[in-house]
Amino acid sequence: MLGVGRTSVREAMRQLEAEGIITSYPHKGPVVSTITYEEAQQLYTVRALLEGFAGQQFAEHGTAADIATLLAAVVEFEAAAESGVGARLIDAKNAFYNCLMDGSKNVFVRQMLTALHNRINLLRMTTMTQPGRLAHSIAEIRDIANAIQNRNGPLAAAACKFHIDQAAKVALEYLRKNAAPET
Template identity: 60%
Template structure:
């Protein structure tokens, strides 16, 4: 596994958010694996911040479901079961399908341009093959998609689901052939939205989630059960 530089510049006003983002990114990219202990002292050394900032960040990530505190062990990266993942993907498909339709039918031209740029960013990240860049680009795509839908409650719900799916996203994208398929699928989402075709956009979003779920659930099914 390639070493990941976790250090961040010191900016007091946003330090806690930066620490959260850096740990979240490390989890999403597979640098920290499900079940791995997150030792505060080690995180302080890796990121280059004080223990207070790390503790606050870990509390937020625990609220998001990415971290869990285990008695006598302390914080560790959350694991996700097969059934939890299946249920997450089912709900996500419904909400993202709605978001795709709403974006196509009601989104602004400026938002569609932003979506095109986000797709281009993901394609470039796929060509580069950089873990952190891939996760950041996919996160950007979903952020634009949710914003373009114009429904704050769908956005809030999807943000919560995406935080949990973070535990699986890099796993699914790195399976053989999946990345090329993922690029094609999000291009199809953009094309449907740009054409203002709500039904096609909804179907494209649901198809993308179904394919991601198929790959991620197959990986989970092969892994030994924890606990």
């Protein structure tokens, strides 16, 4: 039907399961994973550390072309926010983070952050649509880009950490309020 073999589909499913995107249950099959409050706390803590490091490395080692690409990603994120189109917003935010990871010039940071971002995408749209969060997110992204553009590694690290900490507060509050009751 789609011209994709079973082996390819199974391998893709195994990869999604390894990344925590789906969970397979016996006699039920694969289901999109959810994230618990505790997992989200841990995820955001690690993400803040890694993105802070990525921001500092970018400021200290990124090229002028990397910075230009990052600044363009910020402009696109602002335009996406203005458009109000959810998919465009997520794509623009992901593009910003991809620029941040690429500019860090560290393949291991990229691999680890990609895995974390794949998990956090389950919450990203929810957090960005909470009242006031999008405007704050735009300002925080601008602060990150400005610190990187000014080649201020410690400030870039702090701006990245602050941005993730703010997103974490919103996500954790959402999870706390909307947690499924234990059975």
